[in-house]
Amino acid sequence: MAAFEKIILAQVAKAIQRYSLIEEGDRVLIAASGGKDSTTLAWALSALSKTLGFQYTISAIHISSDFCACCKKIALRDLLATWDVPFDDVPVRIIGRLKPGRTMNCYWCSSQRRMELMKYAQEGNFNKIALGHHLDDILETFFMNMTQKGELSSMPVRLDYDKYPITLIRPLAMVEERQIIGFAESAGFRAKACTCPYGKNSKRRVMREKLAQFTGGDLGVKHRIFESLHNVNMEYLTGLKAPVTH
């Protein structure tokens, strides 16, 4: 097994155990965009189902939009089949649902997709939805929220919904993007990954560069920043003994 495969499995297993992301009997729905991240996630959750020592079910869903004709759904289905991951494809009207005068944007698209995902998960009795965000995504979001929104927040590793009996999990939270790229290249699916035709989030790209400069790519620094998200000393932020709640 290549070095990055080992590292990915070790870090996913660590995150699963540390944050109780997956437990005995869980039915986990993987949101498979067709991109390198969620495809790697599907592989990792499949591989770990044989070694973690408890039973859970995984399945992948791909939400097709009405503006992406390039999706290599069949290739994705075939790839996931080699890892014994069942696959389903749900076509959703994204542009078609826009009200007159409104233009396409990431917020609209992702909220429509998230809605379909929740619906599908509930109908299929899934209690967990697994998303493919990795360590670099989480750190970028943290720094973007801090510098643009003036808020300490990011994409949580685990999020329980109030309204639904569903928990959102991010098992790749401790995996660096470069490991995922290494795996995707060695497994030969990097070139086949879908990219969104609208996808050019320049603010995120700028932050990615700033962050690379700031951390110097030092994994120790990146992990300590990640750790800090779960190690909040309220008294020494706000000076208030009573923690701030939202």
Add this chain to the structure above:
Amino acid sequence: MAAFEKIILAQVAKAIQRYSLIEEGDRVLIAASGGKDSTTLAWALSALSKTLGFQYTISAIHISSDFCACCKKIALRDLLATWDVPFDDVPVRIIGRLKPGRTMNCYWCSSQRRMELMKYAQEGNFNKIALGHHLDDILETFFMNMTQKGELSSMPVRLDYDKYPITLIRPLAMVEERQIIGFAESAGFRAKACTCPYGKNSKRRVMREKLAQFTGGDLGVKHRIFESLHNVNMEYLTGLKAPVTH
């Protein structure tokens, strides 16, 4: 009044009101190192005592150490006198208190000074101790704690002690260092400021440079980072609804 004087007074007044740093009847002891920051603080608190619309008392204390012979205490006393700030000097053995075999370090020195400061404040019936840390100090500490300790924390704007009837305040928390430098130069005390002979905190200097690169010196970005310290969304950091407490 020069531009930076106006900015400093506006930002100190804002911090005082926003975080209830000083209130009617407070007795505020300023920890005056002789450096530009705490000297500027003494000036600002003196100037604002005439305009904030409520009464408070200020006084400055300088803790002299047994290793700093260069202190321009008399110059500091005279300068503070021009702003009607009473001044006291307390000599403390810092090196002299070291146990055999121990070497001098910042942690030891600052804890010894802090101890003397608390003692003096209690004996003088001061209920607030004002420290000269500014916006850049607070952001640097935040980033250092995050990347080195893996903790979200900094120097709080206001900290109530459990053991003492004393509150620590940092009225310069929203003031950039460059404003302080501008004021210190125009008021002619920049060159007279004391610097510690041991003072070369290289980790802090490295962080200062990294941070300047990261923010590009953009005041908006710096203020949003500062705001984020008081705007913690626990659920989107840890995924836990119950806040983490220390």
